[in-house]
Amino acid sequence: MYSLLFDIIIEVLGILFLLYSFFIILSYLIITVLSALEMRDHLRKNKFADYLDVVTSPVSPSISIIAPAYNEGLNIVQNAKSLMTLHYSKFEVIIVNDGSKDDSVEKMIESFDLVKTDFAYNPSIDTKAVRAIYKSRNRSFAKLTFVDKENGGKADALNAGINVSTMEIIACIDVDCILSSDSLTRMARPFMEETNRKVIAVGGVIGVANNCEVKDGTVTDYRVPDTLLGKFQVIEYFRSFLMGRMAWTRLNGLMLISGAFGFFNREVVLKVGGYFPQTVGEDMELIVRMRRYMEEEKKPYKVGFVPDPLCWTEVPESEEILSRQRNRWMRGTIETLQLHKKIGYNPKYGVLGMISYPFWSIYEKSAPIMETIGVLYTLAMIITGDFSAIYLVALFVLIYFFSVLISSFSILYEQLAYNNYKNKKDLRSLLKVILIEPFLIHPKVVWWGLKGHWDFLKGKGGWGVMIRTGFKKAVEKQDVSVSQN
């Protein structure tokens, strides 16, 4: 009896794993094709766009750039100056000091001749206390607003910036990001092009700046990082931005815009109550909530994506920092999916509920767990002897070559679309990383993901019981925020 039951479980599990692998492969093949089509269309559209007009046209939307900063004293002045020199006519720069313990405030005051003002701060989104709002006496810096507030995390700082902002579009960026001078014009385009639907948000590509040469705030010479982890992240960013997000854009199912470089319709952001500070995945959570709001209000909308290289950031090359980042990303994903479980598999929410949510839930959130169970299953089969060597080899070959194929495509996409990494040595080095990534890095990524799951279960990240129940409606976040505070 025991033997029969065991055999059935083994058989069923084996088939389930196979089906899971099959659907992953199928999904990624579809993503590859969709992203290729979207990239082709984007490049064709680019031929007919004159971005110079956008800079000066009275029709162009106004933009508030919001950059939260925590202990960025070393670079904050340089970065603020860089933001103020972007090529655009109607924009303001809001730097939010999130209770830094270093000399960020003093440096900003000194460098920009800032003075404390009686700015009428309207907390339409609840935030930690704002200590002061500074403006410059120098008219050259009229575009700059500096907000000094108590520490409350990135989302809280962004919310304070949103409260202060006055423009139509808000651009939320990391203060240490390097932006291309034409980044605002290019990111404004999707907001300007749409005719029948409201563009609620537009995401951009984040490039890896490690080892690259930067001149006047723009990357002039692309080089891959020296470390294995750095190179791995270059490939990973290609896969994520040039393939994943492009494909989701084609389906209008994009659920994540990078917190380091995202543009949002201010009106909709305010309607849904801004960022949710209780989650570590505030960037994903905001997009899901905005989309959910539009679906619930039955308003046609779109989330756009611009694949042009416009923003660069330094990625962590130390294993410790990277593991913390991945742990945070995993917790953010779980938290967001948990908060918005109502939309999952719900046809009322269209593509969001029936495609995007299930994909994230099954493949992104559960991947580390499924992979670990798969490995344990294989080991158990080997130990009990109920395993065919042919089967093992075939499965291994399938998964390995699939991973290599997808990564190679992402590099090819970059080469076909932008060809930034011109050095053959760099390309060879990236290809080598593709071959060893499944053995050396992927297991670590899975482990970090598992730790993220574990930390989520332990309640790391300040989750309360109430939040775990999720929102009944997208706009209910505001009530939750207030009660949490």
Next chain:
Amino acid sequence: MYFKAKYCAKWVLVKSLLLFFMTSLSAQEDEIVEFNSIPIEEVMLKGRELPGVRFLYTVTIPSQSDLSGYALSKSGRGNIWTSDTLNFYLDALAIKDTVQNTFELEGEIQSLLFDEKIDRDGLQAYFDNLVRNELYILEAEEEAEERIGELVVLGNKIPFKPYYKLKIQVLTDIRMIILITFLSFFVLAAIILVVVIFVIKTKKRNRDVLVRRFKDLCYEPLSNFLFEHSLEEIQQMDKYGIVEKLPKNLMHKPLFKDVMIQEIISLNKNMKGEFKQKLKLIYRKLELDKHTLQKLEAKRWDIITTGIVEINEMDVVEAEGKVMKFVNHQNFYIRSNAVATLLNISNDTDLNVLADQEYPLSRWQQMIYYRIIRYTKDKRNIGHLLESKNQSVRVFGIKLIRYLGLIDQLEKLLGMFEIASEAEKIEMIRCFNLFGFIDSLERVYAVLKSDNQTLVLESIKLIENLGEKISTTALFEFCKLTSDFEAKKAAMRAIYKLDPSIFEAYFSESEDEVENKINLHLKDPVLANV
């Protein structure tokens, strides 16, 4: 060291096999399978070889006799003689019989399993397992015996499962079938993708190389035409005269024509006066306009759009009719460029092409059209756009009045104000405000009751700019009723500007926290200046 390692390996092997047999035996206990054990002696006496089993004959003799002639060798210090390890039991039995007959000594046949001594029961259990697990097939041996001399017999004697059984097992394993299906699917999909990407990459690379080459080939002749020939000289030349100076063999190639057009357009954008005329003349003389018009028949939207853009840049006015059919095309880029081209090349003073737009105008389109209309505003009847059935066109029309400073249209706008949509009203109020159109003030007070925040804010701005002291009454009323922070701030700002004394009297002593905040904000000198 080597022997030690060998011994260890053997030990591990034996233990593993034993473990295997034991687990097999325990597993067998759960199954209800009938198994008839065959005594091991029956098999051994038939002279069959058992895998892993060897035999050793040992005898002790009392005297100093020499038994080396009997295939025995002396071992140890005593008079113990042993045979070599023998594969067949019958060989050991033969030696035993010989020694017994000659010296009347019994001796002993020992069984060895993988060179380890094993008793009879152990040997029997091992044999039973071989048979049970089909590692030793009795029937095959028996059949083989009947066909002695045939090569196939030797094959059948190998006591392993035949291949066809493995094949059947592979095909009956559902997981294996699914995996093979996935593998085949994946390999097929991967091959298709790789081939497609490879083809695209190769095509792109070849195209890039050709484009670079063609650009080099075009550049010099075009420069010569521009700087060494007058407009009249070019006019007098026929197609062949111009082709003479260009790479003749390439002139029929579509890609070369495309590169040539792009080079002409690029130069045209950067040149002025007669140079522009020369370029357009060369374009016409080389009949590149025909190539451009062919693009309008293409299926790909980007090729059609390229054709339309070329018509626009090269002023191919005779293509107006052909472009007209694209003005309400479902593709955004085709539609946008078609309208832009017609605004450029046609004599449509009433801007009918714009007024008759079926799709809403995006901001991107408005930006492009504004750029074109800005330079020809005197010839255009912008007012006609206000009569369009398309609301976004009417809104754009009002924006144009503001951007182009068409003050004469303000009365018309005021006439339309009551029936206008909120989006139109917002633009109208901006217009009135910008041009200080005082007649609009009375109409705007009513708008303060609207739920549309932008509309309200624009109205307050207008009142702030054009209002009088009396206007503050309406603004005070508004301040009392509204809970919107931005609107209250705007209204207070307007009151502060219109009548500072009333503002002070009312707000400086206010107990309302929001009003106090705004009061301080409005009086802050730094904020007032930025």
